[in-house]
Amino acid sequence: MDGAHDLGGRQGFGPVDVNEPEAPFHADWEGRMWAIARTTGQPDWTIDWWRHVRELIDPVDYLSRPYFDSWAQTQIAAFIDSGVLTLEEAISGTAGGPPQEPPPAPTVDEVVAAVPKLATRFDRSIDAPPAFSIGQSVLTVSAGHGGHTRLPQYARGRPGVIHAHHGAHIMPDKSAAGREEAEHLYSVAFEAKALWPEANRRDKVFLDLWESYLEPAG
């Protein structure tokens, strides 16, 4: 969707705050929200669905509220959508039913030890051979759509060159709609000048793009 989240190349946001504290979380609630999101996701939620739920936040809220606040609203909305919480429960902060016993909490060492198990792979084996080869010139498609996509507006209808092929990966546009299908994934190099005329002629921007985002050039 062409939402407020698609920020590449948008202008007017001002300088980057390069002097913020290096602490991972700047408030207690930020860390708690991050941990809630990491530990309470539902089995049928995909990373793409979760991102799409976040993109669907009102654009004014998306751009103006704190980062981890958008995680809270995403998690709450996804819970309500899945029937895990009701809207009334989310608003009141109180569950409708009797209290349930939570699963035992791990220790810090157990959380650290479990990190390697969380290295989720997104590549899949498919029969179709890759349509493009390294060094080939391609053109990105110019049309977007109302669902989730990972082809940003700034890189649509632009010429690039296949820089690398990564096999087939789960296709986010489909995954966010509840279907797991895989497509060949490529890193595509764009001359920065092909994206923005004011860019330095030496610079390049690389995006990781699925096959159906690409057409042969010329």
Add this chain to the structure above:
Amino acid sequence: MASFDSAKVAEIHRQLHAHLPSESALRVKALESLLVEKGMVKSENLDAWVEAYSDEVGPKRGAHVVAKAWCDPDFRARLLSDAASAIDELGYLGNATAHLKAVENTDQVHNLVVCTLCSCYPFSLLGIAPNWYKTAAYRSRAVRDPRGVLAEFGVALNEDVAVHVWDSTAELRYLVVPQQPAGTEDLSEAELAKLVTRNAMIGTERDLSARPKGGV
């Protein structure tokens, strides 16, 4: 079960916008107490996750990887060809790094990593992303005005250096391998790791010899 219905979720967001408390801390507190009440999580569980990823799983892991690449040419070659396998050798594979790519700075190329569409970040290797990485200012400008962004971080590039910006649009994640500062050839791997900063591994710092005091 998730509906995968955009219109339904957009309407839920409108309801939440109208009815949730405005203050973020209150929203999260209410959510946590609700999930505890429903038996979905223990507060101690959240404590353990925050502590683990604030300290043990953080940029010191990435710094170790970079320092090892500086010291060990074979490891460097493996890191550049298959970064996920290379970090797995050190036990650092984890969330968001199963498809890790390492991109190396040279005299001619400076690499910069961004996620314009959300906030993708190799957090099992670099920890929690800095807040600036997740802001509209960085996400909008890193691809269009990378030299302006780098200047704000104090990075001065020679005229002949090309900037390569990596927009993390898929499940690949990027680790920038900064250049080893001159005159540090005699340092141990552990000493070198102290020179490697989080920002250097994102690409918003370049010359690690210019840093008055190192460490992540």
